[in-house]
Amino acid sequence: MFKGVNKDFKYSRLFSAIKFLSVAPFSLVGGYAMAGLIDGREETISAGDMLDRYELRNGATLNVLEGAYTLDIQARGSTLNITGAGVSSNAQTAIALYGSSANIANSTVSSRDATGLVLGNFMGVPNSGSTVSVHNSTISGGAGGAFIGAESELLLSGSRVTGTGASSHGVQMMGGRLTAINSTITGGANGIFMSPDFETDNGSALLLDGTRVEGLTGAALKVFATSTTPTTAEIDVRNGSTLVGGNGNMLELENGANANMRVSNTALTGNIQVGSASTLDLTLNGASMTGDIVKDANGTAHVALNNGSMLTGRMDNADTVAINSNALWVMTDHQSIGDLTLGGGNVQFGTPGEFYQLDVENLKGSGTFIMTADFANLHGDFLNVTGTSEGSHKLLISSSGADPLSGDRLLVARTADGGANFSLVGDWLDVGTYSYQLIGDNDNKDWHLDPSTKVISPGTRSVLALANVAPTVMYGEMSSLRSRMGELRFNGGQSGGWMRTYGNKHKVDAGKGGAYDQNQQGLSLGADGRVGDSQWLAGVMAGYSKSDLSLGRGTTGMVNSTYIGGYATWLDAQSGYYFDGVAKLNSLHNKSSVALSDGRKAKGAYKDLGTSVSGEFGRHIKLDNDYFVEPAVQVTAMAIQGRDYKLDNGMKAENGRTLSLLGKAGVTGGRNFDIGDGRVAQPYIRGAFVQEFAKNNKVQVNDNTFHNDLSGSRVELGTGVAVSVSDKWQVHADLDFSKGQKIDQPWGANVGVRYSW
Numbered sequence: 001m002f003k004g005v006n007k008d009f010k011y012s013r014l015f016s017a018i019k020f021l022s023v024a025p026f027s028l029v030g031g032y033a034m035a036g037l038i039d040g041r042e043e044t045i046s047a048g049d050m051l052d053r054y055e056l057r058n059g060a061t062l063n064v065l066e067g068a069y070t071l072d073i074q075a076r077g078s079t080l081n082i083t084g085a086g087v088s089s090n091a092q093t094a095i096a097l098y099g100s101s102a103n104i105a106n107s108t109v110s111s112r113d114a115t116g117l118v119l120g121n122f123m124g125v126p127n128s129g130s131t132v133s134v135h136n137s138t139i140s141g142g143a144g145g146a147f148i149g150a151e152s153e154l155l156l157s158g159s160r161v162t163g164t165g166a167s168s169h170g171v172q173m174m175g176g177r178l179t180a181i182n183s184t185i186t187g188g189a190n191g192i193f194m195s196p197d198f199e200t201d202n203g204s205a206l207l208l209d210g211t212r213v214e215g216l217t218g219a220a221l222k223v224f225a226t227s228t229t230p231t232t233a234e235i236d237v238r239n240g241s242t243l244v245g246g247n248g249n250m251l252e253l254e255n256g257a258n259a260n261m262r263v264s265n266t267a268l269t270g271n272i273q274v275g276s277a278s279t280l281d282l283t284l285n286g287a288s289m290t291g292d293i294v295k296d297a298n299g300t301a302h303v304a305l306n307n308g309s310m311l312t313g314r315m316d317n318a319d320t321v322a323i324n325s326n327a328l329w330v331m332t333d334h335q336s337i338g339d340l341t342l343g344g345g346n347v348q349f350g351t352p353g354e355f356y357q358l359d360v361e362n363l364k365g366s367g368t369f370i371m372t373a374d375f376a377n378l379h380g381d382f383l384n385v386t387g388t389s390e391g392s393h394k395l396l397i398s399s400s401g402a403d404p405l406s407g408d409r410l411l412v413a414r415t416a417d418g419g420a421n422f423s424l425v426g427d428w429l430d431v432g433t434y435s436y437q438l439i440g441d442n443d444n445k446d447w448h449l450d451p452s453t454k455v456i457s458p459g460t461r462s463v464l465a466l467a468n469v470a471p472t473v474m475y476g477e478m479s480s481l482r483s484r485m486g487e488l489r490f491n492g493g494q495s496g497g498w499m500r501t502y503g504n505k506h507k508v509d510a511g512k513g514g515a516y517d518q519n520q521q522g523l524s525l526g527a528d529g530r531v532g533d534s535q536w537l538a539g540v541m542a543g544y545s546k547s548d549l550s551l552g553r554g555t556t557g558m559v560n561s562t563y564i565g566g567y568a569t570w571l572d573a574q575s576g577y578y579f580d581g582v583a584k585l586n587s588l589h590n591k592s593s594v595a596l597s598d599g600r601k602a603k604g605a606y607k608d609l610g611t612s613v614s615g616e617f618g619r620h621i622k623l624d625n626d627y628f629v630e631p632a633v634q635v636t637a638m639a640i641q642g643r644d645y646k647l648d649n650g651m652k653a654e655n656g657r658t659l660s661l662l663g664k665a666g667v668t669g670g671r672n673f674d675i676g677d678g679r680v681a682q683p684y685i686r687g688a689f690v691q692e693f694a695k696n697n698k699v700q701v702n703d704n705t706f707h708n709d710l711s712g713s714r715v716e717l718g719t720g721v722a723v724s725v726s727d728k729w730q731v732h733a734d735l736d737f738s739k740g741q742k743i744d745q746p747w748g749a750n751v752g753v754r755y756s757w
Helices: 013-027 458-468 470-482 485-491
Strands: 036-039 042-045 054-057 061-064 073-076 079-083 086-089 095-098 101-105 108-111 115-120 131-135 138-141 144-148 153-157 160-163 169-174 177-181 184-187 190-195 205-209 212-215 221-224 232-238 242-245 249-254 258-264 267-269 271-274 279-285 288-290 293-295 300-306 310-312 320-324 328-330 335-348 357-371 382-385 392-397 410-415 421-424 429-431 434-441 446-456 496-509 515-530 536-550 556-571 577-595 601-619 627-640 643-646 652-655 658-671 673-676 679-692 697-701 704-708 712-724 729-740 743-756
Touching: 054 061, 073 079, 095 101, 108 115, 115 131, 115 153, 115 160, 144 153, 144 184, 169 212, 190 242, 249 258, 249 279, 271 279, 279 293, 293 300, 300 310, 320 328, 357 410, 392 410, 421 434, 446 458, 458 470, 458 515, 458 556, 458 577, 458 601, 458 652, 458 697, 458 704, 470 496, 470 515, 470 536, 470 556, 470 577, 470 601, 470 627, 470 658, 470 743, 515 556, 601 643, 712 743
Parallel strands: 036 054, 042 061, 054 073, 061 079, 073 095, 079 101, 086 108, 095 115, 101 131, 108 138, 115 144, 131 153, 138 160, 144 169, 153 177, 160 184, 169 190, 177 205, 184 212, 190 221, 205 232, 212 242, 221 249, 232 258, 249 271, 258 279, 267 288, 271 293, 279 300, 288 310, 300 320, 310 328, 320 335, 328 335, 335 357, 357 382, 357 392, 382 410, 392 421
Antiparallel strands: 115 138, 138 144, 144 160, 160 169, 169 184, 184 190, 190 212, 242 249, 410 446, 429 434, 434 446, 496 515, 496 743, 515 536, 536 556, 556 577, 577 601, 601 627, 627 658, 643 652, 652 697, 658 679, 673 679, 679 712, 697 704, 712 729, 729 743
16 A cells, blocks of 8 residues: 555645645556556567556566657556656656656656656555656656655756646655755745655755755745644755745745755855744855845754855844854844854954944854944944853954044943953054054953054054155165266276166164165166366266065055166366266155055055255375275255155045255275286275254154154165276176164165276
């Protein structure tokens, strides 16, 4: 006897429909009286055979070969093999199996009014379910695509199952198992409808792998039970599967139905409805979900996010939420949940500008809360723990380029018992001109951003550095021009052309956050000629340099400088006196990249012009044995225009005009060596005392005034060599080092060549 239904069960209208679909195949047994009967033997249907209905009994086997067509087929305790064929019926189930097995490949199975495929068992006979494998085939039916009864199992691979009627389901399950791989399941109402097996109370088991399930007007998945017949569905969704509900729900649990749902390597969109007395256990493992989990007051929801999973949506009154291993919950509204456990997971309070409150009954573990705040109005996201709290947690609060309009503290978290500890990611929060720390008070129950802890922010440091860097950029470019004096003495000041490449590093600390490292590389070239019969030489020059700035904590800057200039040199060979003058105009392209406390980058860029003049007067004194000394004094002045600009995080910068007045007194000593064939090598060493007189260069950041101050003294040391390799060619190399109050130069180098014509 075929399995029936518990007579004491009270049906709703929906369950009446379920009952009809599940028992209809049994009630139609009499309709097979005229079918071709295959009893205990094997038969094969080939292409061209007469169209007929078939009934298989007592271990019979029916093979339907490629190109063959049949009407409906019923099998009891038998085997059915269909390959490349078609089975079609109007009012009957196309294929009905009871305690049987079937293999269907590259075929089409359809029923206009009934179910396409039914997998049933024998009532009261354990382990008498049916097993079917369907490959690259299509199954459809007006009442439903497929029905899976108790202890039965359906495998779909590369196949399509469709319920074509408006109230149909793609697949209806009553305690059976469905595995669908790279397939599509569609129902006019729900994609897959699961209900309990009334004889064994077993729930349905569903595995979707790369499969799309869609309910055209209902849910993608629906699990239904009653108070007298509970059920728990086991649901696994893997590898890019898709759940689409016409009503917006990917899963519905009704009437006390439960589900354990595991999602991996999949991105799902849709809501989950948890009805009264129903329980959801949802685990995302390396997966994402966009949608809400909504439960009735008497429902229960347990959610776990693991291995980088992400859930974007509401979890209204979820009983437990566990967020582990860098997983993320993105809130889309104010939320209240029960227990929140963080195991290296993250909670994001919506997107910037959406200020939400999260109420948690109990908090434990260790994780990160990603928050935003409006510091101008002292309003932002808020974490409120009403019960117990424990663990150490980080707050990642969005930075801002604008300054607070108030000196008050901003409350960001509160715990009822003061048990948990909170700190900022990176320990600081950048808010405009300054950075702030998080302070816990009231026995660590209230956690505030405290203005009394402020220090200069990375954005402000970048503004101060760019406003301050032009002098060291321009001085580095001029050093290569001054070093040509030795070459001019070789040829008596003949006309010629020259080229230099140079590099140097400066470590600058102008105070109040204006510290940075500067690495510069550049190229200069020029040409000059004698002015009449005089001892004057005049020339023009041009060049380019690039300076990279490092301000720490990932904040960097860059200055691209192009320049043109002129110079004049007077050299008296008899007395050894000389004068060297340089005038130069620079176009400076400044860029900054600020690493903010919330992990974002703020960028700013602007251009300005600078001009400089330099005059050096000295004397070349010859000593015995080709030794020489060369005392000299130098004065250099420069001015860089002011410029207003903004960083893209809203920070405003107003650079005043930058001035520099540098005085230098030093001496160079060396010796000329005759290396044969008219060639001369001139090694030398140099020492100098340098004084910067300019200070109080004004810079404003968000209307806060700062003064860059490079004034102070330093000592310079250098060595080099100039070589006359012929009467036309000279080469030069120079190394420099300096140590000072505000500026250190760990190293500087330039190498060049000159050709006299």
